[in-house]
Every structure is written in C-alpha cells, then in structure tokens.
Amino acid sequence: MVAGSGYAQVSEPFAADSTHIQKNDTLYKDTVAASDTVTIGNISIEGNYRTLTPIILREMAIKVGDTLPEHDLERRLEIDRRKIVNTNLFITVDMQHFVDPQDSTQVDVRILVKERLYFVILPVFELADRNFNEWWYERNHDFRRTTYGLFMSYLNLTGRADRLTLSAVFGFVPRYDILYSVPYIDRQMKTGITSGISYTTNKTLPYRTWKDKLDYFNSENLNRERLIIYTTLRRRNKFYDNHLLDMRWVSMQLSDTLTRLNPNYLLDGRKTQNFFQFTYSYSYDRRDNVQYPLRGYRYGGQVSKLGLLPFDDLNQGYLYGWYNRYLPLGKKWFFNTGLTARLSMPTRQPYAQTLGLGFRRDLVRGYELYVIDGQHYFLSSNELKYKLFSFQKTFPWIPVRQLNTIPMTAYLNSFADLGYVRNYYPELSNTRLGNKLIAGAGVGLDVVTFYNLIIRFNYTINGLGQDRFFFQVGRSL
The missing domain is CATH 2.40.160.50 (membrane protein fhac: a member of the omp85/tpsb transporter family)
Incomplete structure (x- = not known):
C-alpha cells in the first residue's frame, strides 16, 4: 500500500481473472493476521445514478470502522468488488483505496460503478428448437421454426435491483410472460x-x-x-x-x-x-x-x-x-x-x-x-x-x-x-x-x-x- 496521499486501485471491470491479486493463494483462502493493521474510514460510491447505495453496500463484507491486516486489504476489496459485479447491475466496477494523509492507519474506499442500460424494449427473434445446433443440423435451419415478438425489461425499476419483465412472442411457439421480482x-x-x-x-x-x-x-x-x-x-x-x-x-x-x-x-x-x-x-x-x-x-x-x-x-x-x-x-x-x-x-x-x-x-x-x-x-x-x-x-x-x-x-x-x-x-x-x-x-x-x-x-x-x-x-x- 502506498503511504501518504497516494492510492492503490483494484480494477478489473470484466471477467474474473485477477492474477495481480491472486499470486500464490486462492482468492478465498483465509490469511493469517499481520501485526500492521488499517482501519476502514469512509466508503463512498460514485456512478450509481439509479441504484440505491444500500443495494451496493449489502454486497460488501468490509464496513466502516473495520480493522484489517494491511497485507490483506487488497484481497478483501477484490472479493467485495466481484460480489458487486455479480449483481449484474453494472457494466464496470472499479474499487480504489486511499490512505488518509493525516493518519496512515486509516483507509478510505471509493467505488466507481458504471450502470447498465436498465430499460430495454427489444424485438424477439428466437429459435424454437432446444439449441442452435439441433435447428441447424436436424431441422434444416428452417426459419419457420422461429418465434418473434417483443420483449420489455425494466431492471432496477425503483433502484432496489427489482425487475419487471413483459414479453409476447408469436410464430412457431406463441408465448406470453409477465414477471416482477424484488430482491x-x-x-x-x-x-x-x-x-x-x-x-x-x-x-x-x-x-x-x-x-x-x-x-x-x-x-x-x-x-x-x-x-x-x-x-x-x-x-x-x-x-x-x-x-x-x-x-x-x-x-x-x-x-x-x-x-x-x-x-x-x-x-x-x-x-x-x-x-x-x-x-x-x-x-x-x-x-x-x-x-x-x-x-x-x-x-x-x-x-x-x-x-x-x-x-x-x-x-x-x-x-x-x-x-x-x-x-x-x-x-x-x-x-x-x-x-x-x-x-x-x-x-x-x-x-x-x-x-x-x-x-x-x-x-x-x-x-x-x-x-x-x-x-x-x-x-x-x-x-x-x-x-x-x-x-x-x-x-x-x-x-x-x-x-x-x-x-x-x-x-x-x-x-x-x-x-x-x-x-x-x-x-x-x-x-x-x-x-x-x-x-x-x-x-x-x-x-x-x-x-x-x-x-x-x-x-x-x-x-x-x-x-x-x-x-x-x-x-x-
């Protein structure tokens, strides 16, 4: 960790590979406490224009006031970052930590998120068979064996990661669906x-x-x-x-x-x-x-x-x-x-x-x-x-x-x-x-x-x- 006013960034907006943090231990292996510890000061979130802050904080094990071994800080932050990614609410999630220039034992955390496009209305064009390969090889890629219609999804409807989904498809297998989910x-x-x-x-x-x-x-x-x-x-x-x-x-x-x-x-x-x-x-x-x-x-x-x-x-x-x-x-x-x-x-x-x-x-x-x-x-x-x-x-x-x-x-x-x-x-x-x-x-x-x-x-x-x-x-x- 950089002393003074510098910062270290744990950032991997996509996929799961973080060998820069992984090294020799598995990501989830507990580490032995070190003599040097840091205290979590402030946790701030930027970019969550719709998503309510508690929805993001709910995913984090690290809380304000926690005391952690200094050598284990980046690993803990990376685990929390990945849990936020797995909400599927964001395109990217970057997590940074800053050392308080007045107190080198206190660390502030800043989370930068980029929200997904939550409201979509899309045309539906799907194959009616079990998978593409069955349609291609067994059904002679017959376009009559398709469904078409409209799909509407409003994810994060109220900022609480809730979802409203409506769909109406026609063609080979007509289907009508309505779903509402509150996490x-x-x-x-x-x-x-x-x-x-x-x-x-x-x-x-x-x-x-x-x-x-x-x-x-x-x-x-x-x-x-x-x-x-x-x-x-x-x-x-x-x-x-x-x-x-x-x-x-x-x-x-x-x-x-x-x-x-x-x-x-x-x-x-x-x-x-x-x-x-x-x-x-x-x-x-x-x-x-x-x-x-x-x-x-x-x-x-x-x-x-x-x-x-x-x-x-x-x-x-x-x-x-x-x-x-x-x-x-x-x-x-x-x-x-x-x-x-x-x-x-x-x-x-x-x-x-x-x-x-x-x-x-x-x-x-x-x-x-x-x-x-x-x-x-x-x-x-x-x-x-x-x-x-x-x-x-x-x-x-x-x-x-x-x-x-x-x-x-x-x-x-x-x-x-x-x-x-x-x-x-x-x-x-x-x-x-x-x-x-x-x-x-x-x-x-x-x-x-x-x-x-x-x-x-x-x-x-x-x-x-x-x-x-x-x-x-x-x-x-």
Whole structure:
C-alpha cells in the first residue's frame, strides 16, 4: 500500500481473472493476521445514478470502522468488488483505496460503478428448437421454426435491483410472460420475492422421444396449452448461500390427436393435467464471476414435489444436485470440473415430466443433437482453458454511456464429459444411449463480450464416433 496521499486501485471491470491479486493463494483462502493493521474510514460510491447505495453496500463484507491486516486489504476489496459485479447491475466496477494523509492507519474506499442500460424494449427473434445446433443440423435451419415478438425489461425499476419483465412472442411457439421480482422485501435485505405468469400454446411439438431424438407432430391445429402461475421466495442469510422456496400451479391441456399419438404423454391417455408443485433449493456460490467463472466453487441441491393435493393429477418428486470447482493453474491457464445428478420417482412417469440429458445445460458435449430420456442421470464435465487475450474498449462517440464500453476476452479450451441415464422403460423411446455410459470430448473457443454474452465454437467427437462443429450463443450458469 502506498503511504501518504497516494492510492492503490483494484480494477478489473470484466471477467474474473485477477492474477495481480491472486499470486500464490486462492482468492478465498483465509490469511493469517499481520501485526500492521488499517482501519476502514469512509466508503463512498460514485456512478450509481439509479441504484440505491444500500443495494451496493449489502454486497460488501468490509464496513466502516473495520480493522484489517494491511497485507490483506487488497484481497478483501477484490472479493467485495466481484460480489458487486455479480449483481449484474453494472457494466464496470472499479474499487480504489486511499490512505488518509493525516493518519496512515486509516483507509478510505471509493467505488466507481458504471450502470447498465436498465430499460430495454427489444424485438424477439428466437429459435424454437432446444439449441442452435439441433435447428441447424436436424431441422434444416428452417426459419419457420422461429418465434418473434417483443420483449420489455425494466431492471432496477425503483433502484432496489427489482425487475419487471413483459414479453409476447408469436410464430412457431406463441408465448406470453409477465414477471416482477424484488430482491429484498425486509429491512435486513435478506428476503426477496418473484411472481409471474407464463402461457404457452403449441400447434407443432415433440410428442415423443424415439431413438434418442425428438419426434415432432406437425399440425395447423392447437395441440397443447400450458399455463403456469408461480411465486418464489429467496432468502440470503449470508453473502454466498441462497435458499429458495417456489410454489406454482401448472395446467396443461392436450388435443385428442396428440393423446392418441402418445397415450403416455400425460399417462393413461389423459388430455388434461393440473397440479401444484413445491420446490426447495439451496445453493452456495463462491465463484468469482457467475457468468463466466474462473475461480471459486459452487454447490447446491433441490428437492421438488409435483402434486400436493389429493385432487392433483400428478404424484411425482425429484432430487437434483450439483458441484462445480474452478481452479487457476498459473499464468493464463484455468481448469474447472463439475458433477450434476438427478433422481426422480416413481419410475413410471408422464412423458411431459420425464427429464434426462439433453435439456437445459445438462448434456454431454458431442451429443447436442440427442435427447436421452430417463428417470435418473448423472453428468461429469471437465474443462481446461487458456486465456488468449482480454481488453476493454470505450467509444466516447456513442452517446449512451451504458453502451459505449465493450469488453472482450477469449479462451481456448479442451473438454471431456461423461454421463449416464437410467431408463426403466427403454422400449417407449427405443433408446440406444440410455442405460450405458456415454462420453464426449473436444476443443473450442469461448469469446466473452458485451453484457456477459458468451459465444462458443466447439469441435467435438462422441462415443458413437461422430465428430462435428457446434456453435452456441448465450450465458453460462
């Protein structure tokens, strides 16, 4: 730390790499107290034109009046800076500390933030298939299989990090959504609530999985309607652990034709399905950057019951768990590994609620074109990365300050995944990938850029001997 009136700056507006602070210890390793200590004097925040100051201070472990070992100050400030970044309220977060010229044992902290563009109305143009690769390879990149409409999001509506979202999309899968989320509803700023409604209709949809591929029924008539009404409570007692309670009501109606094609869609030839669902989730997240982590770890679990009342049309439950570890290997090398598992019961389940590998982000890379149905599964993912470059460019001629700073970081990576799906009724899907270990590996390039957008280019080979290029745009979890 510089004595007198000088200052030291901890600044890394984008991504997670901070080797200038990391050195030999991991970011989250506790350090031994030193004999030289400093006291935190004033904490000031600049650039938060809309965001209320307590929302930012809530993320910080360091408080006014705290006494810290001098050698540990920068590490503690960097951890707090990354927690502010992970609110996703800001494009950049810089943290500086100044030594009081009258008292060298007192340090003032200044936080400089650049807020995101909070209110957006955007046109929607999306693929209706599970991912870009399925649309490109399996659906002949048919532009009729797209949705279009409008999306409106007002993040930080009242300066409390709350969000109002409205969307209306049409085309292949019409969908209407409304959501409002408040991160804190109590004085302690630990409990938040989210409520929403989602209504979806389908004319063309997958009515079964056959040979580990989705089998679609094409029609000009309405074949499925689904309505979901939900409320979610979130509780964050400490900085890194989160509790979630979700209650929802789900209603689904099928056409006669879809029911005849697959009587197991809702089981026993049913045309309607109505039930309440209760879910509890716990997660502990100490990653340096939630969008593209390079250091830290996370773990968690989820238990859910589908069908709570005697008159509900479903009686099912599942357990879901995950663990991920992110390790810097020195200089520009990074490694991460993860394990995900899901158990569900009973073994006889409606097709609509049977979930294996291939949906969400749970898949063995190399099998992006496959859906492996089953009641239980596990997934192991491993990745080695090398950072090619990282820079941030500001364009002053762009008048909107939330849009004139563009960061970009690129990583070369190699990966190897392993998975297994237990399917108690393989004859229903004629599976050849269920009930056996499957593996995939490959190399790729990740580009992380504006608003944490991640662009991935992967070349993979799977256990079937198939090799392909795959492309993905989105965000990491």
